[in-house]
Amino acid sequence: MASQGSASRAFITGLSGPTISPLERAFLREAQPWGLIIFKRNISDPSQVADLARDFRDAVGWEAPILVDQEGGRVQRLGPPHWPAYPPGAVFSAIYDRSPASGLAAARMGAHLIAADLRALGIDVDCLPLADVPVSEADPIIGDRAYGTEPGKVAALAGAVAEGLLAGGVLPVLKHLPGHGRARADSHKELPVVDTDGATLERTDFAAFRPLKDLPLGMTAHVVFSAIDAHAPATTSVTMVREVIRGFIGFTGLLMSDDVSMGALSGTIAERSQAALAAGCDVVLHCNGDLTEMSEVAGVAPKLTGIAATRAARALSMRSQGEAFDVAEARRIFNAMVA
Template structure:
């Protein structure tokens, strides 16, 4: 087969323009990512995901979204429920560990029930970053907490809930964004912690969940690991830490290459991320000029990366539970009881 391009792209609005349709047809990205700007109603989102896949002629082309819960949720009321932030489940774990694991899994199953009927089959969650005192608030309550074992347990439950509903989870931000003191959307965070401390804390949840199908890199520079290169563009971090120490062998995608943590042109960022060992470049903002620049340099997906894509699809298929509307209603009621709060 002809391999798609090793890139996932965004689009500008709730409907594709003629220029976007032609561009995506020619660029043939592996898949797409949606943001709030792309979302209006369920019918509209279903039409958009169908149109995106029609552009590349692949019904299985992945469509991603960031639907973590809490403040990072692209789908919002009145059509979609408000899911709690990860920190709420972490707090529950401190009181009732088993209830917290169950609630996290049920919540993720309901998120999947929102996504899958829209044609969205990949969710950029769980966040496996470990909360560290003094860090920037960009992660904050998106994280399950400060204990690596708790983060791993709840992250596992979230991943299982998503896959049970037919949605591939993406653990992020590997190998850890939790102690960063800057927001990588706007500048490059620099972490001074030594490798032993990072292995014991930041890397531990990712290592515990290394069997998950997809992961997203951190635009974070770790002085002890990579000198002057952020993880996304550091072959040392990808080879020695992500693939080596952590043992992750799934599909590795970059965080958004339009973020200001990275230097260079967008073409240079793509080349650097893929040269470092990432399987797929991610570009989110839908800017046509930037996407054209990227399309001019991005190569086809490698056979190994395609094998990782297919492996993730198989993992998801094996985990699906086939729950019907009645079962999902029971899930909602059980989650409400565990959280002692209404769940839409």
Template sequence: MNAARAAIFGLSGPTPTPMERDFFRAADPWGFILFGRNVETPGQLSALCASLRDAVGRDAPILIDQEGGRVARLRGPVWREWPDVADHIAATPPGARDAMLRDRYRAIALELSACGVDVNCAPVLDVAAPDCHPFLTPRALGSDAETVARHGRAIREAMAGGGVSAVVKHIPGHGRARVDSHRELPVIEADIETLRAVDFAPFRANADAAMAMTGHLMLPAIDPDACATFSPAVIEVIRTEIGFDGLLMTDDLAMGALSGTAAERAARALKAGCDLVLHCTGDRAEMEAVAEAAPRLAGRARDRADAALAARPGRPETAPSMERADAR
């Protein structure tokens, strides 16, 4: 059986068009990622997940960004609404925060798994610096490495208990970014000792995660010429100093932090050592270019992808009600 292509793709709407189904069948991506434009009701979402898996003829992973708060693709009144996680942590007594996060993310995972979504792009393990850009600070689990690491592990374990795998992000650490990488490339000026002690530490403590997502950022202390996603030197740090040997995917290739065509971006990321490229917009021409540039998984990348699939938790026997629940 052929290995899947080293890519994850989005799609344009709540159901695949005939052209999209034909493309997905031919391109055979490893998985899919969903956004708000793809989500309407629980029944529709379940049918969409089944349709995407049918298009590639296997139980492909289906990813989503469901952190709760401003980054959430499943919204009320159908699904539970949550405050931004930073606000939720701040409103919770210190001794109860780990338990709160476990309850929050198990509930999120149960809603996802009930509809067929089995991978959540969370937790955010970026340590928020005082001048971190506001696109990230409300999503941060803390401002010190030890707290972020502990909260991150609690979230991972809770989601697994709800039947959903975690993707830790944005490795090797996005918390010092003073610009939004959706629009431009952040440059992180910290020295290597500081990066090791703070930014890398939560990822090192969670290096047993099955999957991680790169941050699109420049780390001149490691590589002054290429952003992390395109940098063999940074990927080497992720693999050795941080110790992450799981499946490494890029953040969205369509983000403004990156330069070059879609095909060039995909090729550079894979050459640098990423295992998978992620393209989220559903733009057909760009997806075709990425598929042309991304080979089928092979070697260590295929081994890591297989391990990530094997590590997916089973769907819980009990599923949540689809009626709206108030945010806690």
């Protein structure tokens, strides 16, 4: 099996269920997505998930990345009875307020434990950490998923989580660039518009991402920042990607869109995908497993080349088997820390 996806196209796909159907297998072989993202509909038990990971990689012919949203709290695709429940980001925020060192240690250890769970299944990318900085009037879609409301603390805890994942051999995905914390709507359902002035955004929302600019992977926010680009959300805004995500924040990693099937975006799936790529996203993320939509994305996603391919290769070069780790002892310590 090839070590790199030299034939890969610039998108990450979902699948409809816990196994790959014959039609999906043919699609994967032909379309060559760069990666796979899995959801609860794709999960039943550990052996099934491991089989799905192997089958996907067999279909595309290389050790392609496999992603999951495993944050803890409300966003945890793998959960009891087969996998532990993990706390949301707010728990680490509270520990940090009592003792910054303890908060950072708990965040890192929790992420290392999550990585151990994922690596055992063949999953090597976690869509974590968040560096979103919520405000009191925002929609609760971020809420307790966040690591606090102060940019410095959010960045520190997010950095600790990224360290823990990498130590466990799993790549982190920084989200949601350049910030979903002020959104007054859930972008899964509708398009949020943030009217805060640019100077305030730079001091708060955007500032939390800057210390994390060298993480290997990042995900955009389907949020309009009217002070910078009143017409397009960050995902499809050339200005937001160039001037804020790559510019002010300085993000250097592979940039993926958030899910292009979400309600925040408009147009056909093909049009949304084209707009995200034209804005500067390196790859398009499509999650719902609808084969018709998957084919639309594949139809407009180019081969992964140039700077996008370089960023992808850099990210994958950071995959590892993980550090030696006594999982049972670490879980005992971690449970005591977050109790």
